Amino acid sequence: MMKLYDYARSSAAYRVRIALNLKNVPVAVQTVHLRKDGGEQHRPAYEAVNPQRLVPALDVDGDVLTQSLAIIEYLEETHPTPSLLPGTAKDRARIRAMALTIAADIHPIQNLRVLEHLKAQTGCNDEAAFAWARHWIELGFMALEAFVTRAPKQGLYCYGDTVTLADVLLVPQMNNARRFQCDLTKFPRLTAIDTRLRALPAFHKAAPEQQPGFNA
C-alpha cells in the first residue's frame, strides 16, 4: 500500500487526500507535524524522505514522490478513472492553468513558512502577515473567478459538470481564504463551487478537521 506523509492542516497535503479519495486509492498515513518541536519536517529522517522538507510526499513501493501536483499527475496516469483532466488538450491546459493559478501564484506566497519569514525578516506583526496573505489570495481569486466565468465549459464546478484538478486545488485554497478572513463575497462563482464540492464525500473526508491528527 502507498504511504502518504501528511499533515492535517497542510493545504498541499489536503489536495492529495482529495485526489486519492476521488480515485479511491487507499493509503497508509504517516503524520509529519509541521508545528511541533520546531517542525518534524526539519528532522534528518524526513529530510532523507523529502529534501524540500515539505508535505505531502507519497511513498510508492519505496520510491518517494513529492510536490502535490506531480503526485496528482502521477495518480492521474496510474489510476486514470475518474479523470481529473478530462477532455481535449486545450481543456486540460485550461484546467491545469486554473490549478497552477492556485499552486504557483497564490498558495506558495501565503503559506506558513513564507509568513514566518516575512515576520522574521521585516519585523512585521501577525496582522500585517495576514494582510499579506489576503492580498495574494484575493488577487489570485480575482483571476480565477474570471477564468471560471469565461471558461468554454460551464457547469457545477470550475470547468463544467465534472470534478477536475482545478476543483481539487480550489477547496483547500478556499479553506485558507476563510482562515485569513478574505472577503469571499467578491468571488460568487468560486464560493458556490466550493460549497458544492465540500458536500461531496471525497472532499468531506479529506478536510483537515476530519483527519485523526487535527487537534494534535
Place this chain on the structure above:
Amino acid sequence: MMKLYDYARSSAAYRVRIALNLKNVPVAVQTVHLRKDGGEQHRPAYEAVNPQRLVPALDVDGDVLTQSLAIIEYLEETHPTPSLLPGTAKDRARIRAMALTIAADIHPIQNLRVLEHLKAQTGCNDEAAFAWARHWIELGFMALEAFVTRAPKQGLYCYGDTVTLADVLLVPQMNNARRFQCDLTKFPRLTAIDTRLRALPAFHKAAPEQQPGFNA
C-alpha cells in the same frame, strides 16, 4: 501560427520560449512590456487576453492558454517529440516535482510583483528585497541540488542524459539567481547542468538578451 504574448525578461515566458524551440514550434511574438507605463499587462486589452495579467500566454487558433507549465504540458501533448517528460510515470513524477520546486516554491515568491509588494507593504529597501529573493532561491536550490543528486537517473542534465521539463525550468531560474547575486558555489550540480544547457541552441535562442525587445 500560434502567437506568444512574451516579455524578454520574464522567466516564465523564457521557459515557454525554450520549450517551443526544443519542439521546433514556430510562433509569432507579441511583446507585453511589464515595466513600461505602469505595465502593459494591466491594460484592459491584455486583461481580456489573460485575467491574471501575467505573461506568458499562448494564442492557439484564437484560444488563449496561460500559465507556463500548463502551456508546456499542452505542447508536450500536441507535439510529443522530443518528449520533455520521458520514461515511466514515476520518472515523470520526479521530473515534474523538480519543475514544480522552481515553478511553485521558488519563482512565485521572488518575482517582480512580489518584490514590489514587499517594498510597498513593509517599506523595506531594494537590498532587503534582494535578500528576500536570495533566501527563497537558495532554499529551493538546496532541495533541487539534492533531488538531482539523488535521482535514479544520473547524467548530463537534471534527470539523466535527456533534456526534460526540469531543465526547461532550471535555466531561467539560474538566470534569476545570478541577477539576485546568489552564491551559486553551493550548487555545483545545478551550475554544471545550467552551463551545459545554455550551450544548446534551443536554450541559447530563448535567452532574454537574444530577444528583439531586450533593451526596449
